Amino acid sequence: MSAILRAKAQEVEALLEKTLPPSSTPPSIIHEAMRYAVLGGGKRLRAVMAAAACESVGGDPRQVGGVAAAIEMIHAYSLVHDDLPSMDDDDLRRGKPTVHRKYGEAVAILVGDALLTEAFAELARMPEKYGVAFETTAAVIREIAEAAGSQGMVGGQTVDILAERGMVSADLNNLRYIHAHKTGALFKAALRSGGLIGGASEKQLEALTRFGEYFGLAFQITDDILDVVGSKDALGKEVGKDLEKGKLTYPSLFGLEQAREMAKESADKCLQALAELPYESRVLHEIALMVVDRDH
Numbered sequence: 068m069s070a071i072l073r074a075k076a077q078e079v080e081a082l083l084e085k086t087l088p089p090s091s092t093p094p095s096i097i098h099e100a101m102r103y104a105v106l107g108g109g110k111r112l113r114a115v116m117a118a119a120a121c122e123s124v125g126g127d128p129r130q131v132g133g134v135a136a137a138i139e140m141i142h143a144y145s146l147v148h149d150d151l152p153s154m155d156d157d158d159l160r161r162g163k164p165t166v167h168r169k170y171g172e173a174v175a176i177l178v179g180d181a182l183l184t185e186a187f188a189e190l191a192r193m194p195e196k197y198g199v200a201f202e203t204t205a206a207v208i209r210e211i212a213e214a215a216g217s218q219g220m221v222g223g224q225t226v227d228i229l230a231e232r233g234m235v236s237a238d239l240n241n242l243r244y245i246h247a248h249k250t251g252a253l254f255k256a257a258l259r260s261g262g263l264i265g266g267a268s269e270k271q272l273e274a275l276t277r278f279g280e281y282f283g284l285a286f287q288i289t290d291d292i293l294d295v296v297g298s299k300d301a302l303g304k305e306v307g308k309d310l311e312k313g314k315l316t317y318p319s320l321f322g323l324e325q326a327r328e329m330a331k332e333s334a335d336k337c338l339q340a341l342a343e344l345p346y347e348s349r350v351l352h353e354i355a356l357m358v359v360d361r362d363h
Contacts, residue, residue, distance in 0.1 A: 068110065069353050075118070079111040080210060081134055085285035086136040086189060092226075096305060100170045100178045105143040108161035112254055113138045116282075117261035119350035123341075126265020133193035134260045137186035142253060147175055149224070155308065168252050187212070190260075199264055205262045214256030223249025230315040230356050237315045245315065250285025252288075255261045274343040278351065281340065285333035286356045288326055291316035293321060295363060 068078070090099040098244065107232055119130035142275050150157040150165040151172060158168050167175035190208050190263035193199040199207070213219055227245045229235045258275040294309045309316050317326040337355035341348060 068357060070218075070355055071313050071350065072110070072357070074116065075115040076109070076111040079114040080106065080138065082114075082132055087140075088185070094106050097177055097181055098176060100166055100174050103169065104147050104166050104178055104182065105140060105162075109139075111139060112286075113142055113257040114352060115350060116254065116279075117257040117267070117268055119257040119348050119354075120261030121265035122261075123264050123275075123346050123348040123351060124262055124265040124267040124271050125282055125343040125346060126261070126267075128261075130193075130197045130199055133189050133199065133212070134195050134257065137189045137211065138253065138257050138260070140182045140186040140189070140222075141211070144179040144186070144216075145208070145220060145224075145253075147182070148181040151175060154224075154228070155312075157308070183215070203263055207312065207343065208261065210260050211256050214252040217352050219248055219252035223247070223252065231312055237320075237344060239320065242315050242317065242320060246284055246287040246317075247280065250287040251280055251333075254283040254286070255279030271344060274340045278337050278340040278355075281333045281336040282354055282355065282358060285330045288317045288330040288333070289359050289361065292317050292323060292326055292330070293362070327359070 075336060087105060088098045090102055092098050117138060118131045121131045122128045146160060146300050147166045148161055149155050151167055153258055157165055159165060165175075166178055171176070183201075187208065190204065190211065193204045193207070194201055215221065217225075217272050223245050226241055227249055230237055230241055230245065233249040235241050255276055257277075259272055262275045264272075291309065294307065294316070297308045309317070317329060321329070337358075338352065341351055341355070
């Protein structure tokens with residue numbers, strides 16, 4: 068990551084540190100585990116993108132604090148549940164034991180539940196904490212709820228599991244559905260939410276939507292590639308699990324080289340979408356450039 072993206076990620080980390088309930092608040096085990104799940108690592112791309120999207124349409128990125136915190140909590144909840152034995156059964160996340168390995172499966176399930184509900188509580192606080200209009204707050208809550216739910220991220224995870232178990236076809240249509248919903252939906256919601264708070268026009272929201280869709284695709288294809296060629300040390304988790312589990316991925320359908328080309332094409336389309344925004348966003352530009360070159 069570039070220096071500017073690292074600095075932005077640190078700002079989000081500090082925001083989350085303040086926003087999450089303290090470990091000392093009863094019941095302390097759940098709050099300690101929530102903080103363990105969220106803090107101490109991660110690129111914070113969804114939060115950074117939300118603030119950058121707001122700025123790119125002339126808004127005040129400081130008003131996006133509620134979205135930034137909420138979207139990272141939702142992302143963390145999805146990882147906690149994704150790592151469970153009944154899902155991907157992972158032991159490592161960001162170089163440390165997964166929540167269910169450290170605290171047990173029951174606490175991990177409750178941590179995910181708590182993070183999801185706390186995220187929407189934080190979104191509801193936006194008028195008082197960040198001066199976001201009530202109408203805009205309602206629009207943002209709807210945006211993020213739809214992206215996280217059964218027709219968004221949860222839907223993508225569902226089809227991913229069905230494909231792994233041979234219950235749906237291992238074809239391009241299902242692969243596109245998985246990537247667009249499991250990964251792309253939350254990126255798109257982060258950008259659109261930032262745009263809504265910044266007062267974006269419909270045309271500007273369309274450009275942010277395209278950026279989110281293409282970025283989500285490039286990001287997930289690169290994730291698929293890294294599961295084949297990446298290192299455990301860089302990724303902070305086990306590699307080769309997609310192949311081991313027979314998951315539907317771009318490398319499994321197209322091979323590594325074609326998957327790399329598809330990721331690059333999607334990243335290029337992100338840059339084209341940026342050209343339609345009124346204010347140049349160095350942050351979004353750097354994010355689009357790094358998505359296919361990262362090692363984790």
